[in-house]
Amino acid sequence: MHLEPEQRRLLGRARIGTLALRGSGPPVVNPAAFHFGGGALWMTTSRYAAKVALARRDPRAAFLVSPPEDDGHSLLLQGLLEVYDPFSLPSHLRAMAQGPGFALNLAGYALKNAAFVGGYLLDLARVPLAWWPQNRVLLRMRPDHVRLVPALTPPPAAPTRLPGVPSDLALSVARSRVGQLCWLSSGRPVLANVAWALEGAEVLAWLPPMPRPPRAGVPGTLVVGRHRLRSTRVRGVALRGRLAPDESGGEALATRYEGGLPEGGTVLRLSPRRVTWWRGFEVGGTGLGRDRGRAVRSMEAWPEGVARR
Numbered sequence: 001m002h003l004e005p006e007q008r009r010l011l012g013r014a015r016i017g018t019l020a021l022r023g024s025g026p027p028v029v030n031p032a033a034f035h036f037g038g039g040a041l042w043m044t045t046s047r048y049a050a051k052v053a054l055a056r057r058d059p060r061a062a063f064l065v066s067p068p069e070d071d072g073h074s075l076l077l078q079g080l081l082e083v084y085d086p087f088s089l090p091s092h093l094r095a096m097a098q099g100p101g102f103a104l105n106l107a108g109y110a111l112k113n114a115a116f117v118g119g120y121l122l123d124l125a126r127v128p129l130a131w132w133p134q135n136r137v138l139l140r141m142r143p144d145h146v147r148l149v150p151a152l153t154p155p156p157a158a159p160t161r162l163p164g165v166p167s168d169l170a171l172s173v174a175r176s177r178v179g180q181l182c183w184l185s186s187g188r189p190v191l192a193n194v195a196w197a198l199e200g201a202e203v204l205a206w207l208p209p210m211p212r213p214p215r216a217g218v219p220g221t222l223v224v225g226r227h228r229l230r231s232t233r234v235r236g237v238a239l240r241g242r243l244a245p246d247e248s249g250g251e252a253l254a255t256r257y258e259g260g261l262p263e264g265g266t267v268l269r270l271s272p273r274r275v276t277w278w279r280g281f282e283v284g285g286t287g288l289g290r291d292r293g294r295a296v297r298s299m300e301a302w303p304e305g306v307a308r309r
Helices: 005-013 050-057 089-097 100-112 114-122 167-173 247-256
Strands: 016-021 028-033 035-037 040-046 060-065 074-084 136-149 178-185 188-199 202-207 219-226 235-245 266-279 282-287
Touching (some): 005 035, 005 136, 016 178, 016 188, 028 219, 035 100, 040 100, 050 074, 060 188, 100 114, 167 219, 178 202, 188 247, 202 247
Antiparallel strands (some): 016 060, 035 040, 178 219, 266 282
């Protein structure tokens, strides 16, 4: 796929992106360290991660890359996600068919993400066995559609306590100004940066102007988090439920963001049914609303290539 010079520069400068796959309900969304080379995005994860099974069942995926300085356009890539397992003969044959480019991209990934690899090695004694090097697989996403999406640099935001997560984690992400919202369009995940606020037990999100905003009732996932070079210091929360347009929520969003938000865009209401959180390698979650009280322990929202490096 052809990429413009601006798009290639963004892929080269950014270290962390956001990966989304179709789940059994709302999409599964994780931050991920990546390398772009050979016309594809390269990432790693554990062979036991839920997204490996999801990618094998339905490889349609999306990846959002934002500029490191939080200024300028973000880049949305959509395509198919492949899994390369070193213990799988078919994976070896597919890797060999790519010639030296496969090894070069592995080296490119390691070089670009050397700081994350170093943090992973420092934390190796605290890394669960499932995430040790011998239990990791390679992910390759080949984009077939790419576009620039609007920039989002909201003003300072008042702290907001997310429901259903430990108090220290809620405090850690309380001042996050930008979240990543994912929804499905024509069967494919779509990602965008959004401003967000709480109104009671529901989440409001302001989406910058886009050609096809989410329609009412579509499953959606909002991720709010903090990225760090040390695996044990990554924090994040994923709220999963249903989306609906709601222009009446603009006032609550403006209240959280000092000075308000730009004109235009779409205000969305997310009615969360489940929250999943990660704190280093510890993952937990619980049901919300009608699902309240259903505790979960899941790998679906564990951050890829960051908290599991």
